[in-house]
Amino acid sequence: MSQHCPHRLSDFVADLSALLDRTRDEAAILREGAALLADLVGQDDWLPEAQSQPDPARYQQYLLHRDPAGRFSVVSFVWGPGQATPVHDHTVWGLVGVLRGAEISQAYVRSEDGLKAAGSVHRLEPGQVEAVSPTIGDIHRVANAFDDRTSISIHVYGADIGAVRRSTYDADGRPKTFISGYADVPPPLLFDRASALAYGAAE
Numbered sequence: 781m782s783q784h785c786p787h788r789l790s791d792f793v794a795d796l797s798a799l800l801d802r803t804r805d806e807a808a809i810l811r812e813g814a815a816l817l818a819d820l821v822g823q824d825d826w827l828p829e830a831q832s833q834p835d836p837a838r839y840q841q842y843l844l845h846r847d848p849a850g851r852f853s854v855v856s857f858v859w860g861p862g863q864a865t866p867v868h869d870h871t872v873w874g875l876v877g878v879l880r881g882a883e884i885s886q887a888y889v890r891s892e893d894g895l896k897a898a899g900s901v902h903r904l905e906p907g908q909v910e911a912v913s914p915t916i917g918d919i920h921r922v923a924n925a926f927d928d929r930t931s932i933s934i935h936v937y938g939a940d941i942g943a944v945r946r947s948t949y950d951a952d953g954r955p956k957t958f959i960s961g962y963a964d965v966p967p968p969l970l971f972d973r974a975s976a977l978a979y980g981a982a983e
């Protein structure tokens with residue numbers, strides 16, 4: 781899918797910034813942020829090719845935008861066929877919206893006997909959004925719903941997620957620290973209104 785509407789990402793970033801200027805209440809951020817993200821992933825016409833590329837070895841996390849104040853980051857999560865995360869946490873609020881393909885998600889809670897599945901496995905279709913956070917449930921395992929094609933979801937986190945020290949969990953619930961980093965950190969992707977006007981590419 782080609783990138784017809786790069787302004788969608790910059791509009792999303794502007795709207796999320798305005799939301800975070802207005803409130804620090806996590807429930808409000810997750811509720812209103814989910815609506816903004818649903819709008820963003822409701823149209824598959826804006827993600828650049830470079831941030832849409834799967835890797836045969838593992839799922840990719842491309843940084844799309846990092847808030848200059850460090851309040852949030854936006855990541856394109858690209859799943860090759862059959863790829864899945866380990867069980868992991870985030871330590872900050874997060875929103876996951878499916879842009880292309882579909883994703884399968886299972887939440888977990890830690891208990892004395894290890895990890896326990898919380899609720900049932902569910903499937904997210906394009907345009908659908910789900911939330912995680914230490915308050916509402918922060919541990920999950922996510923996978924591409926397809927074993928024969930790429931899926932892509934857009935994730936938003938309440939920090940520069942690639943730099944956050946967090947954990948994966950083994951079957952016994954034992955945590956292991958990891959820092960995800962990013963597959964690639966591109967130059968700023970915000971829509972360049974000046975160039976677009978100068979070259980007649982947009983309004």
Ligand code: FE
Binds near residue numbers: 869870922
């Ligand atoms: Fe996650």
